[in-house]
Amino acid sequence: MNIVEFTPERSQYVYTFGGAEPVMRVNPGTALALWSEDAYNHALRSVDDLASAKLDVRYLNPQTGPFYIVGAEAGDTLAVHIVSLTPARSWGASATIPFFGGLTSTDRTAMLQPALPEATWIYEVDTDAGTVGFQSRFGDFEVALPLAPMLGTVGVAPAGSEVRSSLVPERFGGNMDTPEMKAGTTAYLGVNVEGALLSIGDGHYRQGEGEACGTAVEGAMNSVIIVELIKGGGPLWPRLENDDYWMVVGSSRPMEDSWRIAQLEMTRWMAEMFDLHEMDAYQLLSQITETPIANVVDTNYSVVVKVPKKYFTRVQAFDGMHRELRGRARRV
Amino acid sequence: MNIVEFTPERSQYVYTFGGAEPVMRVNPGTALALWSEDAYNHALRSVDDLASAKLDVRYLNPQTGPFYIVGAEAGDTLAVHIVSLTPARSWGASATIPFFGGLTSTDRTAMLQPALPEATWIYEVDTDAGTVGFQSRFGDFEVALPLAPMLGTVGVAPAGSEVRSSLVPERFGGNMDTPEMKAGTTAYLGVNVEGALLSIGDGHYRQGEGEACGTAVEGAMNSVIIVELIKGGGPLWPRLENDDYWMVVGSSRPMEDSWRIAQLEMTRWMAEMFDLHEMDAYQLLSQITETPIANVVDTNYSVVVKVPKKYFTRVQAFDGMHRELRGRARRV
C-alpha cells in the first residue's frame, strides 16, 4: 500500500479547523504517515517550564494538515482509520494552566477565586515496558502507567464558513479528547466543504476519561492513518468504530446536552442499521450503552456513547468499511 | 455467618430516605437476605400495561428498609457489601413514561412538545443462559442480553432532617442507578443520623450507562448484603469499591457538576490514601480515571469516577474493609 509521509515545518502548523489552505491533495484510500507536534507546541520541556510563562495562546494545539481529500463534497462521509500511533519523543508533558481545567474556575465558569498553583509534570516513556512514568511534583510518589497513545484532535473544516480554534470539539470533530481515538479505530466524519480538509494532532501518550486537569500526557506523535471516502451519508456528529464498539461523540454544554446529542444520534444510527422503530432503539440502547465522558475541560464537553457489537453479529456499519480498513491496515 | 432474612409486606414498603421508622435493628457485621419489589411497584406486568394508566406516582421505587444499624452515629461510615443479587421473578419490565427519561422533555427541561409514545417492554429471564430477552414493541427484532443484576438504589437517611423521595440520588446515596452497584461491590456511605437507616431497592436485571429511557430492566430482586460500620470517616459522597476499582458517585445538575463532585472527592481520597499533594493527585487522576455516566434521567444526574487499583498495590482503602468483606461474603 502506498504511504505518503508528511512532517510539517513549524510554519505549516495550523491552529484552526477551516480557514487554512490544504498542505496536500490526497486520494481516497491513501495511507498517511504523519508527525504532529504536541499541544503545547513544544513549549513545556521540563518541570521548570510553567504554562503561564511558556505557552503562547496563539499557538496552542498545532494541527498537521489540512489534507484535501480528492472527491470529497459536502454531505459525504470521511472515514479515517488509525493504523498506529507511536510516541515521537521519549517523554510527554502535562501541566496545570491558570483558569483552565475541570476542577478550577475558568473564563466561562467564572469566579473570583485565584488560580490553582501552576505545575508541569514530565512523564518519561519506557518503550520496552510500554509505560509512561508519573512522578510527584510536590512529593516523592511515582508510578508507571501503561502507554495508551491516542489523538486528542481529528477533524474537518466546519460548515457555514466557520473557522474554529483547534481547541474546540464540535460536529466537525476537532478536539474531542477521547481515549477511544486510538489505533484500530475508524472515525467517520461528515464532510462540510469540498475536499473535507482533514487535520489531526494533539497526541496523548495516555489520558484518563474526563481529562480532569485539562491536559493529558501530551507528546509529539507519529500517526499512520488510512483515509477513505464514502459518498453521501455524512453523519451529523462524529461516529467511531473499532472491532468491539460502535460509538458517537457528542460535544456541547452543559454536559447532559453532549450526552443527549450522542445518545440520540446513536438511537437513530441503530434504528437505521437494524430497521428498528426509534422507540425500540431508544429502549434497547437504554439497556446496553456504555457512556464514558471524554473531556470536561474544553470549550465544549464531550461524551461518548458506545454500543457493544457483540450482541449484533449480522450487521455491518457503513457497508463494512471498518472491517475493510482493518484488513488494509494489516498490510501497511 | 448469621443471615437475617426480610421480605417486606406491601404496607411496609417505604418511598423516602429519611422519614420512615426502621423495620429492624441490625448489628454491624450482619448479613441480610432481602427481597425488594420493582420500581414500578409491580404495576407493569405485560406489554399492555402502560405507565400513565398503571403507575401511581405516590408508590414508585419502593424500598426495603430502613434498617437501624446499631451503633451508627452521624459522621460514621456505613459499609454495605453486596454479596449476591438474584432476580426474584422470571421477567423484568422497562417502559417509556410520559415526560420522564433522557431523550424527552421533562417537568424540569420543560418544553411545549407532546410526550413521546408510551410503551412497555417485557424482558424474559433465561436463567440457564444467563440472559434477558429484548423484543421489539414496534417490529420483530429480538436479542438476548446478558443478565447483569444491580441495585439502582442504596441509601441512608439524609442530613439536616430532610426527607427525600426514593427517586433522588444525592450525598446519602439513593437512586444513583449505576451498574457498578452489583455483586462484589462495597458501598461506603456517610452516616447522617443515629442508626443510619439504610434502605435498598430498585433492582435492575441489567441497565445501560445513562439509563437513557429512564428505566432499566426493572425487576423484583433477592439481595444478600453484609452491613458493616466504621466509626468516623464518613465520606462526603458515596464511595464504591470492588476488586478492581475505587469509585466515587457524584449526583447533581448540570451533569458537569456531578462529575466535578466525584472527581474532586476522588482527588481528595487519593491524596489521603497515598499522602499526595492535592495537585499531584489531580494530575495523576487526570491520566487514569474512568468516568462512566450512571444516569441522566433522575432528579439529579449521576457520574461515577473510577480509579483502577492495579496501579497501586500497596494501599488499602478503609483499612482493607472491602477485602475483608469479600472474604466474609464467600462464607455466607
Add this chain to the structure above:
Amino acid sequence: MNIVEFTPERSQYVYTFGGAEPVMRVNPGTALALWSEDAYNHALRSVDDLASAKLDVRYLNPQTGPFYIVGAEAGDTLAVHIVSLTPARSWGASATIPFFGGLTSTDRTAMLQPALPEATWIYEVDTDAGTVGFQSRFGDFEVALPLAPMLGTVGVAPAGSEVRSSLVPERFGGNMDTPEMKAGTTAYLGVNVEGALLSIGDGHYRQGEGEACGTAVEGAMNSVIIVELIKGGGPLWPRLENDDYWMVVGSSRPMEDSWRIAQLEMTRWMAEMFDLHEMDAYQLLSQITETPIANVVDTNYSVVVKVPKKYFTRVQAFDGMHRELRGRARRV
C-alpha cells in the same frame, strides 16, 4: 379586619418545609402579623462575626410557621398577599461564606481552589431616609441604597412526603430569593398537604437580582400578610401577582431549566386566561416577557418570568383575587 400576631420563640423556629408541626390553625381570610429572625439566626451582628466561626449549619434560615390553613387540601391554591414588610432591626447583615455564593466554587460546582476571603458587612438602616448604608470592609467607600424589603422565603409543605431544607427553592416555593416578593405582591402556591403548612422568613432589607454573593441585606422582619384559600386550581409552580405583573418563578438547575419551567408555566397560564392556543401564547410571550434572575446561589437557581398586565385590561387572574386582597390590605 382581624389580625393575628405571632412572634416565635427561638425553640419554635423551623428549618424545613414539611416535617414540622403547625404552630397555629388559621382561617382563610386572616391577616397575620409575623416576626421572623434573619437567615443567619442572628449570629452575625458585627463585622467581626465571620460566617465560619458563627454560623451553625443546622440553624440557618429559620422560618416562622408553619400555619395550618383551615380547609386547605392537596390541589388547592393558597393565596398569600404581602400587606407590608418592615425591618425589625436597625441594621442588616450580609456576608461571604466559604464555598457558598455565585462567584465561588461550591459543594456542587466543586473545585480545588481555596475559599474566597470571608467578610461580614453591616448595613445601618436609616428609616427616615428610607435607606440602608453600604460600607466597604476593605476600603473607605460608602453609599446609601434604598430600603426595599422583601421575603426570601415563602413556602408550603412539599408533595410526596418530602421534607426540604428551608434553603431550597422548589415547586412548593421556599427560598426563591426574588425581590418580587415584596409588599403589594400576592403569591399563589399549590397546596400539597392538608392545611398547606405555610411558613415565611428570610427577610431581606434589599437584594440585587441574582443575590450574587449568596446573601442579601439580611434582617429580622415584621411581615403583615393576608392568607386566602382558593379551592382547586393549585398551580404547578409558584405564581406571583402585583398591580403591574403576572409572574411565575421556576427553580431548578441548570438555570436554563429554571427559565424553561417558568416560561412554560406562564405560557399555559396565559393560554388559559385568554383562551389562546399554546403556540399563540408562546409567540406572544416571546415579545413581552421580562425575565429577571432571582438567585444563582441556592440549591436550585430561580428565574422569574413576568408579563405586564397593562396590555391586557379585560382579564383577571384567579377571579380577581389579587385586586380583592389589595383592597382588603388597605383596610388592615
Add this chain to the structure above:
Amino acid sequence: MNIVEFTPERSQYVYTFGGAEPVMRVNPGTALALWSEDAYNHALRSVDDLASAKLDVRYLNPQTGPFYIVGAEAGDTLAVHIVSLTPARSWGASATIPFFGGLTSTDRTAMLQPALPEATWIYEVDTDAGTVGFQSRFGDFEVALPLAPMLGTVGVAPAGSEVRSSLVPERFGGNMDTPEMKAGTTAYLGVNVEGALLSIGDGHYRQGEGEACGTAVEGAMNSVIIVELIKGGGPLWPRLENDDYWMVVGSSRPMEDSWRIAQLEMTRWMAEMFDLHEMDAYQLLSQITETPIANVVDTNYSVVVKVPKKYFTRVQAFDGMHRELRGRARRV
C-alpha cells in the same frame, strides 16, 4: 456631523463575524446611517411563509458591514453609540422554526420528540400609535404592543482567527439579542483584529427578554450609529451603557455561566471604576444588580448584568464617552 450612509446590496450581506472583507473604511467619530435586512433574509413575508419551506440556513441573520475602523488595533475599545433605530418596513415577522427556540428540543438539547407546529406571525407596524400588532394564528386574539426597536446583533471580528456564524453571541458581541441594544445605548466591544471589523444587523421591532420562541418581531431596520475608538482598555466581554445603567453581557452555556461571566466582569469593572476591593465590589453588586436574561435560544445563552448609575454620581465610565456620544447624537 458627517453621516455616511450605507445600504448593502444583497450580494454584500455577510453571515459571519470575521472572515469577510470590509465594505468600507470608517474614521472614528463617524456617524453611520445603515440599512439592514431582517434575520430571515426577507423570506417570511406572510403568515403562509413557513420557516422550513422558506428559510435558507446558509443565509440567516445577514449583517451590514463589516466596517474597518481606522486606527483600531487588537486590545482597543470600540464604542458604538446607537443614535436611532427606525423600522424600515411597515411590518415585522416572527416564526416558530422546527427544533429552534426555548421551549422545544433542539440540535443540542436533543430529544426524540417531534417538532412543534410551525407558524409565522406578521406584526403590522402602526407608526402613529407607535405599536406593532399581535394577531393570533390559531384564534382571533389581538393586542397592540409598543414599538421598541433594538438590534439583535452588534459585533466585531473574533480573536484567534476564528470566524463565527452571525447567529452566535460571544465575547466579540454578535447575536446577543438583548432589548438593551436600543437607541441611547453605547456598546463597548474589545477589538481583536486590525480595523475591528464591525457589523450590525438583526433588527427587532420589539422582543421579550429570553426571546422565548427563538425569534423577535424581526424586521429590516434603519440604524444611525456613531462609532468611536478608545485606544487600549478593550473589555473582555461586551459592555453597554445608557443614561441609567452600566451593563455587561455574558454569553455561554449553561446559563449560570453566562451570568457568572457578566457578574464577574461587572465586579471587576466596578472595582476598577470606584477603586474598590473585589470583595467589596462583589458584596455591593449583590445588593444592587438587575439581571435580565437576554436570550435562551441562541448557540450561547446571554444574560445582562445591570448596575443603576443613580447611586454613583461622581464617576464616569470610559472617561465619559457615553455622555459625550449622547451629546453628539443630539446633533446628528
